[in-house]
Amino acid sequence: MEKLTTTLSSQTVSEIEKDFQPDAHSYRWNTAKKDTLGDVIGLTTADMDFPRTPQMQQVIVNFAEKGCLMYPTQHPKxxxxxxxxxxxxxxxxxxxxxxxxxxxxxxxxxxxxxxxxxxxxxxxxxxxxxxxxxxxxxxxxxxxxxxxxxxxxxxxxxxxxxxxxxxxxxxxxxxxxxxxxxxxxxxxxxxxxxxxxxxxxxxxxxxxxxxxxxxxxxxxxxxxxxxxxxxxxxxxxxxxxxxxxxxxxxxxxxxxxxxxxxxxxxxxxxxxxxxxxxxxxxxxxxxxxxxxxxxxxxxxxxxxxxxxxxxxxxxxxxxxxxxxxxxxxxxxxxxxxxxxxxxxxxxxxxxxxQGDETFHHYKELVRKNRDYLVEFCREKIPQLRLLLGAASHVVWIDASALTTTASNPADFFLKNAKVHLFHGSAFGSQYTKFIRMNIATHPHILAEALNRMHQAIKNSH
Ligand SMILES: Cc1ncc(COP(=O)(O)O)c(C=O)c1O
Missing domain, CATH: 3.40.640.10 (Type I PLP-dependent aspartate aminotransferase-like (Major domain))
Structure with missing residues (x-):
């Protein structure tokens, strides 16, 4: 693969790499596995593969010790x-x-x-x-x-x-x-x-x-x-x-x-x-x-x-x-x-x-993934038109220029690239040539998914 000019900061990668593990029990990774055999990369449901903070863990630990597990009332705060x-x-x-x-x-x-x-x-x-x-x-x-x-x-x-x-x-x-x-x-x-x-x-x-x-x-x-x-x-x-x-x-x-x-x-x-x-x-x-x-x-x-x-x-x-x-x-x-x-x-x-700093961190990771996606598609998969908006970690993609994907581009990528994406038709009956990709994952996983998609398109010609 040619070297992309947008490289992912190695510090960022190692920061999230140390704790990173796709959660096999999450809907996204579990469904990806169930849908087909083999190592499918799940980029469907809009959640993030980033680890929780120690402070969030502490909230859970404190709750485990003293929290109410009966039918709840509303906390005064x-x-x-x-x-x-x-x-x-x-x-x-x-x-x-x-x-x-x-x-x-x-x-x-x-x-x-x-x-x-x-x-x-x-x-x-x-x-x-x-x-x-x-x-x-x-x-x-x-x-x-x-x-x-x-x-x-x-x-x-x-x-x-x-x-x-x-x-x-x-x-x-x-x-x-x-x-x-x-x-x-x-x-x-x-x-x-x-x-x-x-x-x-x-x-x-x-x-x-x-x-x-x-x-x-x-x-x-x-x-x-x-x-x-x-x-x-x-x-x-x-x-x-x-x-x-x-x-x-x-x-x-x-x-x-x-x-x-x-x-x-x-x-x-x-x-x-x-x-x-x-x-x-x-x-x-x-x-x-x-x-x-x-x-x-x-x-x-x-x-x-x-x-x-x-x-x-x-x-x-x-x-x-x-x-x-x-x-x-x-x-x-x-x-x-x-x-x-x-x-x-x-x-x-x-x-x-106290959580906004964590959120800011998540957003910076996603911003880097967005930059990487843009550059990768520009260089390798120009047929995918990224309709990047001003918000969110999901990307709406016009795949109508892909001539090889038959009627359903999401099916094509699942079968041929083992990358699980949402099909546009779920978002409205007329969006059959669209796919939605969740990019809030480890940068290496995103890179692997894009490489697989690129290869699948090449192989189909
Ligand atoms: C626009 C929108 N509304 C609602 C939800 C789901 O919200 P909840 O899990 O709180 O029901 C999502 C999840 O992706 C969403 O994107």
């Missing part, structure tokens, strides 16, 4: 520490403590939001390409895919515009009331700019649409920080939206039906295990989901998992100011008895207070 980060890092000083609700993961939070806001039997709208599980929120919801424009534009800052006229027509036609967005976008790495966010929110207000912004990648920008939709959240004009469960709507509120109304509570999973105390006991989620929240709402979901590489110890939260929505979400948490584990809460507190 969880809310203030998170709020401080929302104020200091995302500059959303409009957000108050009571506007934050904790969930075990982003996907449970997004599911709850679609369940709470999306009228039954109407589709929610998803801007595509987008993260595959966002296509399946709160089934049996249907979905309206709305492809972003110019996703392959030469200038990365011009990629992924919204066609508002089309969005309005289609959402109106399909009676869709919920718009789901990822900010920054997975897989595009597009960081939504304040003017664009303003436009989206303005559109949503005028058309009575709820906006759900999945901001799991919010910290993962390479240049300037991303703007959170949370900065733009205002209190709804009215907080008296009809959110009463169906059975209550059909009768005057008596003492007993009033007692069934959900209450906002500071505990993660309050009273969940005593049906008599469960706020909405006896009302099924199906009935409850039919109650409408009329004020157009912006809700944001954030988490620790991408920033600190703890997808297996996740702690997520919804930020919203809509009181009826909060009540409905609290009902959901109580009904399903769901909450982040105490260990996940302890880890959030530690990482939000």
């Amino acid at each position: 969880l809310n203030p520490v998170t709020l401080r980060r929302i104020h200091n890092r995302y500059k959303a000083s409009n957000i108050e403590s009571e506007d934050i609700l904790f969930f075990p993961s982003v996907l449970t939070a997004m599911n709850a939001l679609v369940w709470a806001l999306n009228p039954p039997n109407t589709p929610y709208t998803l801007l595509t390409p987008n993260y595959p599980p966002l296509f399946n929120l709160s089934q049996p919801s249907k979905i309206l895919e709305m492809p972003l424009l110019d996703t392959e534009h030469e200038d990365p800052t011009q990629r992924g515009r919204i066609d508002f006229a089309k969005l309005k027509t289609e959402m109106h036609l399909r009676q869709s009331k919920v718009l789901v967005i990822s900010n920054p976008s997975n897989p595009l790495g597009k960081v939504w700019q304040p003017t664009e966010i303003n436009e989206i929110i303005d559109f949503a207000r005028k058309n009575a649409i709820h906006v759900l912004s999945d901001e799991i990648w919010i910290d993962w920008t390479f240049e300037s920080p991303a703007t959170s939709f949370a900065k733009f959240i205002t209190s709804p004009t009215s907080n008296h939206s009809a959110i009463l469960p169906v059975e209550s709507q059909s009768q005057p509120a008596t003492k007993s039906t009033a007692a069934k109304q959900p209450t906002t509570s500071k505990s993660c999973c309050n009273a969940s295990f005593d049906p008599k105390k469960t706020p909405a006991a006896g009302i099924s989620p199906v009935e409850y989901s039919t109650s409408e929240i009329s004020d157009p709402t912006v809700a944001v979901v954030m988490a620790t998992s991408k920033t600190f590489n703890i997808g297996g110890l996740n702690c997520a939260y919804i930020i919203t100011k809509n009181k009826p929505l909060k009540k409905k979400l609290q009902y959901y948490l109580n009904f399903y008895c769901t909450a982040p584990s105490q260990l996940a809460q302890h880890m959030l507190i530690h990482l939000y207070e």
Whole structure:
């Protein structure tokens, strides 16, 4: 192999090499092994092959000694520490403590939001390409895919515009009331700019649409920080939206039906295990989901998992100011008895207070891998068009210039290079010529994967 001018700093390599071992139990490496025989390199799921810090290990050790393994309540520091980060890092000083609700993961939070806001039997709208599980929120919801424009534009800052006229027509036609967005976008790495966010929110207000912004990648920008939709959240004009469960709507509120109304509570999973105390006991989620929240709402979901590489110890939260929505979400948490584990809460507190240096280190490792990838593809695989965005450690790649990969470039690389990548079609039906590559791995593994891909293309001619 010719010498690439971008070399990986040997210090960096040895730093992470000493502890490095692909985790065979992780979804990414395990699936790679199961899918085919042999030593497949797994570059699919978006987590990182970098070791945890001694401080993170200490949190786990301390927890093992004294931590609560019973059904959790909310740690008293969880809310203030998170709020401080929302104020200091995302500059959303409009957000108050009571506007934050904790969930075990982003996907449970997004599911709850679609369940709470999306009228039954109407589709929610998803801007595509987008993260595959966002296509399946709160089934049996249907979905309206709305492809972003110019996703392959030469200038990365011009990629992924919204066609508002089309969005309005289609959402109106399909009676869709919920718009789901990822900010920054997975897989595009597009960081939504304040003017664009303003436009989206303005559109949503005028058309009575709820906006759900999945901001799991919010910290993962390479240049300037991303703007959170949370900065733009205002209190709804009215907080008296009809959110009463169906059975209550059909009768005057008596003492007993009033007692069934959900209450906002500071505990993660309050009273969940005593049906008599469960706020909405006896009302099924199906009935409850039919109650409408009329004020157009912006809700944001954030988490620790991408920033600190703890997808297996996740702690997520919804930020919203809509009181009826909060009540409905609290009902959901109580009904399903769901909450982040105490260990996940302890880890959030530690990482939000002291973890940013570690994150910075991860990001520098990924930045070097990005540089290496760019140079390698320029010199050896120019057929792969890297659509590098301004954020995240996954890279969206246009493989349409590869003539030898038949209809599915991900299949081609799995079979011929033993490199496991995601196929673009999972991110939207029209992206069949695309692949997504996770580059947050050991530099030697990335180099090996790229060499194998290069060789596979050469062999296929
Ligand atoms: C945009 C997006 N949302 C959500 C998730 C998953 O979040 P969680 O594991 O907290 O459910 C991912 C994971 O890659 C993601 O990229």
